[in-house]
Amino acid sequence: MAREVYAMAERITAEEIREIRKKLRLTQAVFAELVNVSKKTVERWESGGAEVTGPVVTLIRMLQAYPEFEQRMRIPDKVYPLRLWYMYRNEACTLLDVDERRQKVRIYNYTDDLLFRAFGRTEHPTYQQYEEFMESRCFPRSRDKMKLQLAELGVPFYDTLLIIEKTEGRMADDEFWIRIER
Numbered sequence: 319m320a321r322e323v324y325a326m327a328e329r330i331t332a333e334e335i336r337e338i339r340k341k342l343r344l345t346q347a348v349f350a351e352l353v354n355v356s357k358k359t360v361e362r363w364e365s366g367g368a369e370v371t372g373p374v375v376t377l378i379r380m381l382q383a384y385p386e387f388e389q390r391m392r393i394p395d396k397v398y399p400l401r402l403w404y405m406y407r408n409e410a411c412t413l414l415d416v417d418e419r420r421q422k423v424r425i426y427n428y429t430d431d432l433l434f435r436a437f438g439r440t441e442h443p444t445y446q447q448y449e450e451f452m453e454s455r456c457f458p459r460s461r462d463k464m465k466l467q468l469a470e471l472g473v474p475f476y477d478t479l480l481i482i483e484k485t486e487g488r489m490a491d492d493e494f495w496i497r498i499e500r
Contacts, residue, residue: 329369330378336364338381342388352388353377390428397424400479401499404436411494412436414448418479421445452478455487455496 339349339360346360353360353374363370381387398417403410411434413426423443427435436451437443443451453459456478457467468476471484479498487496 326376327379328375329371330375331369332364332366334382335360335370335378338378338385339364342381342385344388352381352391394426396499398422399500403497403499405495405497406434407493416448423448449478452482452487455489455494456481456485 339346342349342352344352346364347357350357350360355374393413394415396415398415400416400418402414402416404412404414410428412428414436415424416422423445425437425441425443427441429435432438437447440447457464459476461467464476468474468481471481473480473484482496483498487494
């Protein structure tokens with residue numbers, strides 16, 4: 319069987335790294351976060367005469383070809399008091415910013431796969447759709463012996479957010495879960 323070969327550069331120069339970072343309008347610290355290295359490493363890359371090798375070369379070449387990827391993966395500032403991350407395994411699928419008092423929801427999708435998005439095709443969910451989503455990540459309100467299950471979780475009444483804080487919204491048959499930030 320023939321070995322697969324790719325037209326990928328094995329090295330990148332300090333100047334090329336500096337150019338792509340500046341093209342993306344990123345500081346060294348932010349660029350370091352994007353490529354998952356320390357700021358000192360980026361400083362060393364940009365000031366050193368030696369070419370950089372390794373997996374980061376492929377990532378930087380992809381950023382050169384698709385600079386919009388950086389904006390697409392950027393985490394926006396929190397706009398509402400509650401932030402939820404809808405996750406699949408360790409991958410962020412949808413970020414939800416929620417204002418429960420004013421019943422506002424804003425989402426950011428980090429995947430194109432509609433099956434992995436919290437709201438599928440819906441880009442601007444209503445607060446009611448958010449409530450339905452949250453309930454879908456909990457056991458049903460009509461569950462037999464629900465009060466016993468709530469007591470086991472230490473939750474005084476059926477509240478989806480309280481339940482998800484305890485269970486992470488994990489369901490028996492899937493690998494999706496929710497991380498909550500207040």
